[in-house]
Amino acid sequence: MTTTVGDFLVDRLFTWGVRRIYGYPGDGINGILGALNRADGKIEFIQTRHEEMAAFMASAHAKFTGELGVCIATSGPGAAHLLTGLYDARMDHMPVLAITGQQARASLGGHYQQELDLCSMFKDVAGAFVQQASVPSQIRHLVDRAIRTALGERKVAALVLPNDLQDLKYEPPARKHGTLHSGVGYRAPKTVPYSDDLQRAADVLNAGKKVAILVGAGALQATDEVIAVAEKLGAGVAKALLGKAALPDDLPYVTGSIGLLGTEPSYKLMMECDTLLMIGSGFPYSEFLPKEGAARGVQIDIKPDMLSIRYPMEVNLVGDSAETLRALLPLLQQNADRSWREDIEGWMADWWKKLEKRALEPATKGVNPQRTVWELSPRVPANAIVTSDSGSCANWYARDLKVKRGMMCSLSGGLASMGAAVPYAIAAKFAHPERPVIALVGDGAMQMNNMAELITVAKYWKKWSDPRWICMVLNNEDLNQVTWEQRVMNGDPKFEASQDIPSVPYHRFAELIGLRGLYVDDAERMAAVWDEALASDRPVVIEVKADPNVPPLPPHITLHQAKAFATTLFEGDPNERSIIVDTAKQVLGAVLPGHKDE
Secondary structure, three states: OOOEHHHHHHHHHHHOOOOEEEEOOOHHHHHHHHHHHHOOOOOEEEEOOOHHHHHHHHHHHHHHHOOOEEEEEOOOHHHHHOHHHHHHHHHOOOOEEEEEEEOOHHHOOOOOOOOOOHHHHHOOOOOOEEEEOOOHHHHHHHHHHHHHHHHHHOOEEEEEEEHHHHOOEOOOOOOOOOOOOOOOOOOOOOOOOOHHHHHHHHHHHHHOOOEEEEEOHHHOOOHHHHHHHHHHHOOEEEEOHHHOOOOOOOOOOEEEEOOOOOOHHHHHHHHHOOEEEEEOOOOOOHHHOOOOOOOEEEEEEOOHHHOOOOOOOOEEEEOOHHHHHHHHHHHOOOOOOOHHHHHHHHHHHHHHHHHHHHHHOOOOOOEOHHHHHHHHOOOOOOOOEEEEOOOHHHHHHHHHOOOOOOOEEEEOOOOOOOOOHHHHHHHHHHHOOOOOEEEEEEHHHHHHHHHHHHHHHHHHHHHOOOOOEEEEEEEOOEOHHHHHHHHHOOOOOOOHHHHEOOOOOHHHHHHHOOOEEEEEOOHHHHHHHHHHHHOOOOOEEEEEEEOOOOOOOOOOOOHHHHHHHHHHHHHOOOOHHHOOHHHHHHHHHOOOOOOOOO
8 A cells, every 4th residue: 555645654653652643633634634544543633622722732741741742733724723732832841743734835825725834833832843844755854853853852843744745655765965864763861960060059058058949840750859859958849830749748848839829938938048949940930039149049950041040040050850969969968957947847837727717718709719729639639630720720729739749730831821721631631541630720711712622521531541530610700810910910990891701501511511510609518529529430520609809819918019909999899898808908918017018
């Protein structure tokens, strides 16, 4: 049988280890889809409801497996729809390959239907490697170089294949001038800094009396090494959102998330430390790091361009986090003074009590949304995968979800895009069908694009060895994070025209398509509902009628923010009477008279 370009592409992807492709069909990729069909299941094609969701799934596949994520779309609008999910992968340094169709080669340049300049369109998001094929013999080296670039540089690569090329007979490159003869295979190297640089870093860390560690996604595979370093230095450890699963939260010196969605102990850890060790993190908000000059700094990252861009580090180490920490550990001295560690552990003990009090605070309108994740924490299985969308639900995910060792967690980090939680959770389940998966979503993201992907769950869930796939939707009829940003940052009352969204019976939609739907409007039932969902024999959508007037408080309230919030109430916010009184007191009382704004 004649091997077409499409057949060769599928076979080459398989040789590279690709076993799953997320996408949506179209005539621009019919030649590739036909080849996938002829391959008889060598590579599984997962049909999403939208190409953007396919790209999010490819990004999530890379996050939850460490492998190349692959998505495919037709020409024109299909290719354009991929962009948001591809930017999610690019911003979070995930290796993803996007394959798209294109119009026939003879039509290009003629303003043909669905003809877009795809190489130009992808040039930013896939700038590491984007090429459009012209002849069959070119396919081999384009596939090899695209995948090796994506894996080696942890970036997005894109291949554009005209539709008439896909059905042509494949021809290997001739042995002559102007041809390329590429091969398959890539293994990441062991990257460790020079010994003298490790010693310089150790000297800085050994001199510290109050060491703070910040871990990100780059430390996810270095749990034991981070724990060993923290124990030796007597350090506290804060976690950027993408590094939430790097350390379990039952360690008393782990201060949890950092930043606007972070904890008070993480803020205090950074403000009071004299030494900062940052590991595999691109955490963006410098105002939550030590003031410049207040602490000496050491940073470890596999990507040189991420070093010393958030805080001026004294020692910058290019290397794999786990390997570098293992090399660094023998050079570190045991810190016998545990007073700093004791302070941190005291902060954390008080913080968990404060979170519990906030979570159990009765809402004036529905369920206190913080209660939803607080009740999940003691029940979440140790092998669970949890995803979160952007928005106010990310606050409760960041602060109230106590990660256990063995769990995996993620969300759209650098891009912070709405609409990622459900496709992330779907990709997580395909990658790890034996593990329970939980997605935390707001109603804004659910209406934007996540609701349709529940149909994808309904289509495939019976293939999963463990059927537990849970999506919790906070139905507060409000684009809540932005509403609170308007109040606290800008001092503006809620703008109902932009912020109010319709109430949708999400649990009933789930039932309509064959899933289980659960509805909660009483906080006292939240624990029992989680138990029921985690025991279900099919995927579940939990709809929580949540109070929109519980503010996602930042860990540090500035005088400016308190004044802005007071102005909001003075000017007459439409929900003023519904805002929890105690929470308003927290916002306004967090800044004492005469406290200097920062």
